[in-house]
Amino acid sequence: MYELLEFSSRGVLLGVTYGLLAFPISLLFIATDTVDLAVGAYAVLAGAVAMFVGGSVNPAVGILTGILVGVLASAAIGSISLMLGRRQKGDPLVLVLASFGFAIFLESVVLTLFGKDPFIRQPFTYFWNIGGIRISPQAGVNVVVGLLLIAAVYVLLYRTSWGRDVRASANNERAALLAGIPVRALRFSAFMLAGLLAGIAGVLVLYTSGMDFASGMHLTLAGFGAAIVFGLHGPLRGFFGGLAIGVVETISAGYANGGLASLVPLLFIFLVLTLGRGGRQGPAGVRA
Amino acid sequence: MISGRKLLVAALLATVSFAASSAIAQNAKPLKIGLLLSLSGPAASFGIPERDAAELIVAGLNSQGGVDGRKVELAIYDDTTNPTEAARGATKLIREDGVVAIVGASTGSGTLAAAPIAAREKIPMLAPNATISVTARESQSYPYVFRTMSNDLVNTKQLYEAAIAGGAKKVAIFYQEDAYGKDSATYVKKLAEERGAPIVDMASAPLKSIEVAAQAVKLRGSSPDAVIMQVTAPALGGAFVRAAKQVGLDVPIWGSMGLGQKSFIESSGAAGNGVRLVVFGNWDDPSPRQAKLADVMKAGGKSPQGFAELISTNGLLAIVEAARKIKGDITGPALRDELEKLCKVTTYSDGELCYSKDDHDGWSTDALTTVEIRDGAFKRVQ
Numbered sequence: 001m002y003e004l005l006e007f008s009s010r011g012v013l014l015g016v017t018y019g020l021l022a023f024p025i026s027l028l029f030i031a032t033d034t035v036d037l038a039v040g041a042y043a044v045l046a047g048a049v050a051m052f053v054g055g056s057v058n059p060a061v062g063i064l065t066g067i068l069v070g071v072l073a074s075a076a077i078g079s080i081s082l083m084l085g086r087r088q089k090g091d092p093l094v095l096v097l098a099s100f101g102f103a104i105f106l107e108s109v110v111l112t113l114f115g116k117d118p119f120i121r122q123p124f125t126y127f128w129n130i131g132g133i134r135i136s137p138q139a140g141v142n143v144v145v146g147l148l149l150i151a152a153v154y155v156l157l158y159r160t161s162w163g164r165d166v167r168a169s170a171n172n173e174r175a176a177l178l179a180g181i182p183v184r185a186l187r188f189s190a191f192m193l194a195g196l197l198a199g200i201a202g203v204l205v206l207y208t209s210g211m212d213f214a215s216g217m218h219l220t221l222a223g224f225g226a227a228i229v230f231g232l233h234g235p236l237r238g239f240f241g242g243l244a245i246g247v248v249e250t251i252s253a254g255y256a257n258g259g260l261a262s263l264v265p266l267l268f269i270f271l272v273l274t275l276g277r278g279g280r281q282g283p284a285g286v287r288a
Numbered sequence: 289m290i291s292g293r294k295l296l297v298a299a300l301l302a303t304v305s306f307a308a309s310s311a312i313a314q315n316a317k318p319l320k321i322g323l324l325l326s327l328s329g330p331a332a333s334f335g336i337p338e339r340d341a342a343e344l345i346v347a348g349l350n351s352q353g354g355v356d357g358r359k360v361e362l363a364i365y366d367d368t369t370n371p372t373e374a375a376r377g378a379t380k381l382i383r384e385d386g387v388v389a390i391v392g393a394s395t396g397s398g399t400l401a402a403a404p405i406a407a408r409e410k411i412p413m414l415a416p417n418a419t420i421s422v423t424a425r426e427s428q429s430y431p432y433v434f435r436t437m438s439n440d441l442v443n444t445k446q447l448y449e450a451a452i453a454g455g456a457k458k459v460a461i462f463y464q465e466d467a468y469g470k471d472s473a474t475y476v477k478k479l480a481e482e483r484g485a486p487i488v489d490m491a492s493a494p495l496k497s498i499e500v501a502a503q504a505v506k507l508r509g510s511s512p513d514a515v516i517m518q519v520t521a522p523a524l525g526g527a528f529v530r531a532a533k534q535v536g537l538d539v540p541i542w543g544s545m546g547l548g549q550k551s552f553i554e555s556s557g558a559a560g561n562g563v564r565l566v567v568f569g570n571w572d573d574p575s576p577r578q579a580k581l582a583d584v585m586k587a588g589g590k591s592p593q594g595f596a597e598l599i600s601t602n603g604l605l606a607i608v609e610a611a612r613k614i615k616g617d618i619t620g621p622a623l624r625d626e627l628e629k630l631c632k633v634t635t636y637s638d639g640e641l642c643y644s645k646d647d648h649d650g651w652s653t654d655a656l657t658t659v660e661i662r663d664g665a666f667k668r669v670q
Contacts, residue, residue, distance in 0.1 A: 003509060007502055014499045116333070117551035118523035125558055127534060134536050209498040210555060212523050218496040250502035253491070259465055262494050 006133050007254045008247050013139040015246020016146045017208060020201035021223025022238030023153060024074075024194035029232045030157070031166045031190030034092035038077055038099040040219030041106035042195050043202030046070035047211050048110050050203045051119040059121070063203050070199025071192055077102050078191025082184055103216055111213040120210025142204050146239065149197065153235045156193075166190060225265070229272050245269065316358040319611055319618060321346075321604065322381035323362055324392030324402060324413075329369025335394040337593045338416060338600035339364060341581065342391060344588040345601050355611050358618075363387050367398050374398035378405040378413075389414065389623050391436070391603035394596075396422055403429035411620040412627055414603030416596070418443060418545070423648045432620075434627055434643055436602040437568055437595070438651040443545050444472045446653045447516060447566045448479050451542040456514035460489045460507045462500075462528050463518035472518045472544065488512050493528075495521050504531040514539055520546030526555025533559035540564065549594060553661055560661045564669065567657055569595035569637065572665040575657065581636035598637045602651070605635045606643075 024039050046066040054062020080102070081095050127134040157163035169176035169183040176183055205211055205219065226242035245265055252264035323342055326335035346360045354360055363385035365377035374393040381387045382405070389412045393399045396419025403422070406413045407429035415422050415433055418440045423433055438446075451459060461476060463469035473490060480487045489510035491503035507515060515532065519525040525547045532541060541563045543552070548567040553560055571592045574582055581601060585592050610626035611618050630650075631642040639654030659666040 003505070006505055010501050010505065014501070017499070118526060118555040120523075120526070120555055120557070122530070122557045134534055136534055205498065209527055210523060211498065215496065215498065218498070253493070253500075253502035254506045257490075259492070261492070262465060 002132075003254070004251070007250045009133060009135075011247030011250035012243050013135065013142065013246070014250060015226070015243035016139075016142045017201070017205055017242070018222045018226040018245055019239035019242025020142075020146055020149065020204060021198070021219055022226035022242050023149060023201070023223075023235050024197040025220075025223050025227040026232050026235045026238040027153065027157075027197065028190060028194045029227070030170050030235070032081065032092075032095075032187050033170055034081070034095040034099075035224070036074070036077060036099045036191075036194065037096060037220055037224075038073070038103035038106060038216075039194065039198045039223055040221070041103040041110075041216035042070040042073045042198035043205060043219050044110055044211055044213065044216045045073055045106055046199035046202035047206035048114045048119050048213070050206055051121060052114060054121065059123070066203050066206075067196060067199035070202060071195040073106060074191050074195025074198065075188075078188045078195075081191065082188060085184070085187075103220065107213055107216055110216075114213065116213060118210050118212045119206055121207050123207065136208075138208050142208060145200065145204060149200065150236060150239055153197075157235070162186070162189070225269050229269050316354075316356070317618075318359040318361045319355050319608075320361045320363060320385060320387045321607055322378075322385060322387035322390040322392070323364045323600075324367055324374060324377045324381060324390050324398070325364070325600070326369040326394035326398065327364075327366035331369040331394045331398075333593070334416075334596045335366070335369075337590075337596040338391075338394060340588075340590045341585060341592075341597035342600045342604050344584050344590065345604055347588070348584060349608065355608050358611075360608070367393055367402075369395060369398070371395075371397045371401035374402040375405055378402035378409075378411075382406065382409045382411050387411065388618055388620050389607045391416065391600055391607070393417075399433070403427075403433050407432040409620065410624070412607070412624045414606055416599035416603055425646075430648065432624055433648060434603075434606065435649045435651065436606065437599040437637075438653065438655050439649050440468070440472060441475065442649070442651070442653055443566065443568075443656065444475050444518070445479060446656050447542055447544055448476050449653075450564070450566050450658050451514045451516050451540070452483075452485070454514070454540065456512075456540070457485055458488045458510070458512045458514075459485070460491075460510060460512035460515045461487055461518060462503060462507065462515060463490070463492045464521060464524055465492050465494045468520060468546075469518045476516060476518070493524060495524060497524060498527065499531070500524070500528050501531040501535055504528065504535045504537050507532075508535055508537040512539055515541045517541060517543045517547070519544060522547060522549055522552035522555050525552050526557070526560070529556040529563055530559045542566070545595075548659070548666065553664055553666070556661070561663075562660060564658060564660045565666070567595065567659055567666070568655060569598045570657055570659050570666050570668060573659070573668045575638050575668070577634070577636050577638060598635075602635050602637055602641065606630060606633065606641060606650075609633050 028036050049069045050062040050066030053065045084094050124137045165181045166186050169181050226245050227238040229241035230237040248268045249265045253261045325338050349360050363381050367374035367377050391414045396417040399415040399417050399422050412432050414436050416436045420440050423435050461473050463473040477487050489507050491506045493500045543565045545567050548565050582592050610623050613626045614622050628645055633641040637655050641650050643650045658669040660669050
């Protein structure tokens with residue numbers, strides 16, 4: 001029983017990372033009705049830059065530069081989205097494919113600039129002992145940042161005019177345009193915000209478990225799984241989806257054998273999607 | 289004062305001996321060896337040092353007069369870490385460049401693709417791979433394939449023996465979910481059962497996992513005396529070592545050869561101190577013989593990277609040694625026959641090379657070294 005408690009709490013801590021990666025994915029889905037598959041690549045880019053700039057200048061400058069580079073990378077895909085929107089009349093699938101290509105491009109960039117070795121930073125050499133469970137203080141940092149971001153994203157989407165406009169233009173683009181909402185500018189700003197969130201997630205992954213140049217797709221899929229499991233329409237659901245997947249993953253790694261342990265989380269997502277109501281109700285932009 | 293007559297005799301002698309030596313040099317065709325290596329693609333981190341070491345060794349041999357008066361020439365082909373290219377490269381090296389033996393390919397799959405061609409053309413391949421199937425006895429190519437390092441079974445067995453040598457009775461395994469990880473974990477399990485001390489628990493993770501604390505907690509539950517990691521990816525190995533430290537799995541951790549890289553030390557951080565590996569070569573703290581190769585490399589302006597330098601020179605020196613024993617024309621079949629008779633040959637690797645009709649693996653546990661991570665470097669354990 002005690003062991004189960006340890007697996008669950010470690011699962012929650014792992015899930016925080018997934019939840020952080022789910023933020024940008026569901027935010028973009030709400031704002032633009034598409035999925036950006038390069039989110040994990042922004043995170044890796046931000047992490048790699050934070051590692052190298054942090055190593056040669058100082059960690060704080062590294063973290064800020066890393067996040068900034070993440071924002072710039074997603075601004076690039078935001079510009080591509082605007083260009084495509086003009087030509088393709090907004091077929092969301094085109095952007096999904098474009099972002100996939102961009103993710104591969106970023107992976108090569110990271111490999112060329114920063115090499116094939118893993119990126120990791122570990123400032124904490126001691127552990128907290130909470131009820132007999134040893135936990136790195138970094139996990140505490142992740143939880144605090146995760147909760148702050150939940151609050152910030154919630155306020156931004158549901159308590160500001162920016163958020164209202166974003167939800168309105170995702171819900172009905174034509175109506176939003178007629179109402180004088182600058183849909184294109186809003187979409188672009190949503191990409192920048194997604195890049196910011198992915199960059200923060202990337203820096204936290206760098207400081208928690210580390211990554212290498214090829215981790216991008218793994219991170220995207222982890223975040224995507226978290227984002228869809230309880231419905232793509234709300235970033236808050238994405239965060240809790242991340243926690244749920246984290247818990248299922250650690251419990252299955254603890255009790256199931258071998259390859260089965262990696263299968264269970266996917267099975268869980270599949271079951272929730274087929275049996276549950278998540279993701280079915282309402283158009284984009286409904287309440288979280 | 290030297291008399292005129294003596295001078296004449298000396299001059300005559302000098303002329304005759306010069307003529308004789310140049311006659312030998314002209315008769316002796318160069319010894320052409322092919323390097324079929326991955327100089328680009330994912331395995332380039334092996335292929336490039338393999339080539340660099342081979343080139344420097346050949347330059348050294350030629351400056352000392354070559355092999356019995358024959359110059360050694362290298363023909364190099366980049367298989368781009370692609371088995372199809374490796375097969376094509378074997379054909380090109382044999383048919384166009386006329387090599388009598390090949391060192392390569394850098395990957396096991398490259399060797400498996402090229403070996404049937406080399407065997408058909410009766411050209412020996414010296415394979416720098418640990419992959420078991422490369423020297424499978426039942427393969428058609430077997431007569432012409434010789435291994436230049438200890439194979440995965442030898443390496444895995446030695447890792448297990450080293451782990452229990454300290455008295456560990458309860459061993460647990462952490463492995464990566466791919467063919468290598470699963471096969472070697474199953475093999476250790478079998479070895480342990482034969483010893484009457486079954487493995488107490490096993491946990492695994494996909495190659496790309498970023499967090500394996502749950503796996504470490506699972507293994508901790510069976511309170512092992514030692515944990516063996518069958519992992520080749522430095523990031524995953526580091527993640528497990530850190531997770532073990534975090535969850536309080538404070539037992540000796542043993543890692544497989546593939547983790548013998550700087551990036552594993554870096555990714556493990558402080559938790560890596562005391563982790564032990566069984567490796568084929570170690571440049572942080574080289575044995576006297578390996579240090580000699582390091583000197584050769586440094587004199588040529590290169591620094592050794594891993595065990596790749598050792599395994600390509602092992603192949604090259606085996607060919608040279610076999611060629612020295614051949615009296616007449618050096619051909620593929622003649623080299624093959626002599627290679628099979630090579631035994632107690634020393635190279636820059638530890639241990640001795642010994643091929644026979646039934647053993648084309650050649651390298652055994654005496655080539656392996658146990659190392660421990662201390663202060664960010666691999667130190668030899670005596």
